[in-house]
Amino acid sequence: MAALVLVCCGEDKPISPISPKAPAHQGPIVLITIDALRADVIGAKLTPNLEKLASESAWAGRAVSPSSWTVPSMAALFTGLQPWSVQSWSSDRAVLREDLVTLPEALKGRGYHTTGFRSNHWLERPYGYAQGFDDFRYLAQGKRAEKQLEKLGPGREFVWVHILQPHAPYVRRAYLEDHLAGAPPDLPPKVRPADLEPYFDPAVPLPPEQEKVFRAMYELNAAYADDLLGRMVAALRRSGQWERTLLVVTSDHGEEFGEMEQIAHGGNLGRQLVEVPLMIKLPAGFKTRLALPPGKQSGQRPATARVRATLLEAAGWAPEEGTAPSLFHPTEETGVLSELYSGNGVNLFSWVKGDRQLIWESRFSEPEPEYYRARAEGIVGRLERPLAEPSKVIFGRLEQAFARTLPLSGLKGDPPKLTLWRWTERGSEQVDDPAETERMARGLRSAWIAANGKEKAPGKNTGRKPVLTPEQEAEMRALGYL
Secondary structure, eight states: OOOEEEEETTEEEEEOOBOTTOOOOOSOEEEEEETTOOGGGOOTTTOHHHHHHHHHSSEEEEEEOSSSSHHHHHHHHHHSSOHHHHTOOSGGGOSOOTTSOOHHHHHHHTTOEEEEEEOSGGGSGGGTTTTTOSEEEEOTTSHHHHHHHHTOOSSSEEEEEEEOTTSSSEEOOGGGGGGSSSOOSSOOSEEOHHHHGGGGSTTSOOOHHHHHHHHHHHHHHHHHHHHHHHHHHHHHHHTTOTTTOEEEEEESOOOEESTTSOEESSSOOOHHHHEEEEEEEOOTTOOOOOSOOOHHHHOOOOBGGGHHHHHHHHTTBOOOTTSOOOTTSOOOOOOEEEEEOSSSSEEEEEEEETTEEEEEEEESSOOOTTHHHHHHHHHHOSOSSOOSSOHHHHHHHHHHHHHTSOTTTOSTTOOOEEEEEEEETTEEEEEOOHHHHHHHHHHHHHHHHHHHOSOOOOOSOOSOOOOOOHHHHHHHHHTTOO
16 A cells, blocks of 8 residues: 655655545544553542543543553554564663654644643653644643643644653642542652652662552642643633544553552553553544443453554544554454563563463563662762762663663573463452463563564664753653653
8 A cells, every 4th residue: 555655844754544444533632641640549539530531431441551661651652663663762762763653743644733742851852752743842830731722623633731740759739638548647748759769679678658658649649630631621621622522541651659569660560550541532423433342341451552543543544554553443352562671681571461461571681789779879869878880881781781682582591580460459469370371471472573573682772862951851860760
């Protein structure tokens, strides 16, 4: 099938043609992504606006994110490709490749005016997220986004809003405290990423009382994110385009509080980090229905990477071959793949099928003894006990080993570690079933190869490197990133 050409940012990019069978929605499309919102905090008391939106959605339930932190997850959400294929993983490898056609670029090629409101600094222009946007702005307190949604017209307009909360720093907001159930007394004014960082090391136990404080502060920030979402939805209603709008709300990843012996996000692929909410409100009278059973009853968790194709197909576009399929078409329920690369000598993979999750851990080097202290130095500054080597030496050694090792298979003679989990209403529990573990492992490997192609070492990073101002670097550290 011949490809059309999208002209954007001075470059010609081949993308798929209009689908003759597509439903061709002509009205507004709004995508709202909420940072670090885990699925199990959604509820009428803590997040009433999300709960109300769920009741008005064509589908509302739980989904699985492509990874456990912003860079790989948002890259997959914007491209419909798995993190390995996008090659957007971490640090200098966090920039979106210019040859990839992002969601806003594809919608712009379909005649949409595109506006983005970002908040997380990984989603700034230096990292490639301005691609395809006619207007690209900082969300701040959300007032400009509200105005944009309030003046939304009936035609082809796409608006993306990324709400940073409940991502740390967790800020205490007294007016929301009645949303909490049994919160500890004397909550601090703020919990900074630097306060969380010591417990990112699995060897450092998180004291139960500290966990309660961190969790309560996180939930306060989830309530604040819900408050912001409510303002966006109210503005959309005031526009008069509520019935005509295709609205999707989801999260890039979750947040952990010691369930897998870590805190925050990006350290593993446990349930608390990859299970996220997903809500899809279709326009009134939209003839094509989602190929998903009722969310809360089915237990089915679709991949959030499928959102891109769903929005494009609704707008009349045939998503490119090799990208995650839209939610308008039934797919064999084989499982959902998540990926996390370049940790402390390990790559991690998750395969979720029904209520089972397989965690696959492959090793590309021996762990660095001072890895977690090197992370802390990059976030909190000078350590009381200096590192034995500069952090750039430690991370450089890991990067070199990562570059020369097969991502899924890992080091020769060091087979991947496989762990099977069962997801229950109470949380996750480990399962000892070698036969099922092997079946899930075969499914994971097949899915990875189908999505990413033949396995090969990543090689030296030759992509664009971000150029940040000192102010942007300081903002990144304030969010808990190196």
